[in-house]
């Protein structure tokens with residue numbers, strides 16, 4: 001009998017995600033996104049990047065941006081991403097992102113960009129600098145994702161709308177030119193597993209690096225004493241009952257954080273703290289967070305002490321990323337009719 005060739009090994013699915021270097025990651029970034037990235041390295045081909053191109057949609061001090069970019073890169077590694085297992089790079093080091101974004105800009109409608117809630121929020125917050133980059137931010141994000149033929153994008157809940165527009169743009173491009181870009185899916189944690197961590201001072205607003213009130217956010221490099229203090233002064237309610245429910249957004253937020261690090265569900269947490277005051281609960285949450293962040297903080301210090309190693313990693317990461325993105329960019333250029341250079 002004639003021998004048939006072995007079936008090709010099924011290709012691993014591709015994961016892409018990114019984070020802006022606009023300051024030390026918050027507990028929201030960590031729980032909603034970065035913490036979920038390392039386990040994916042085992043079963044997927046993963047790419048993770050520091051989105052410095054996105055960061056300049058808001059005015060940045062150049063020296064601070066440079067420092068924040070290196071720190072964000074080191075933080076990704078400190079959180080468990082391994083340059084031997086994933087491609088870890090800095091967005092501006094691969095020019096394909098800007099080039100791909102230009103093409104995709106021409107397949108994105110003014111109307112759909114105008115509907116982006118992040119654009120509306122940011123243009124209200126930075127009313128003196130509503131630049132075109134802020135407006136076309138989602139097309140750059142679409143390029144980030146689509147250039148790698150990404151299957152899944154692990155992000156927090158606040159990025160859902162950007163993922164939807166990415167899917168629309170990919171679908172439109174494919175509709176005009178035939179299958180070219182993989183239409184990606186969002187990987188968003190369940191609500192009670194930290195898809196949206198709220199400010200400790202205003203539990204109706206998401207925890208954000210740019211919160212003007214530093215007590216509202218926990219940064220993953222905060223000292224243990226600072227973390228404990230922030231949790232102890234978290235805004236809750238006057239009911240003194242550890243349970244979720246209407247008017248109890250502050251407690252529900254703390255329960256979500258506690259649940260992520262202890263693996264306990266809300267019913268178990270409610271039982272654990274039945275009859276105890278908020279003081280005990282807040283201290284327990286703070287201590288759990290301190291314990292979870294300790295290895296990240298330790299590893300971060302080691303990495304920042306070896307800048308040559310970090311440089312080596314991000315250079316290699318950019319080369320690996322560019323090799324992959326280039327294939328897609330070339331395909332896109334060909335599809336739209338650019339003459340081969």
Ligand code: TYM
Pocket residue numbers: 016017018019020021028029030031032033034051054140141144145153154155156157158159194195196197198206207208
């Ligand atoms: P960024 O830098 O604002 O946030 C990085 C990741 O953290 C998640 N996140 C949260 N999750 C839960 N609760 C919170 N309070 C919270 N705050 C932030 C975000 O959902 C995100 O996953 N535009 C992106 C960066 C980006 C990107 C991409 C992401 C650029 N290109 C391509 C995915 C794919 C951003 O500004 O994330």
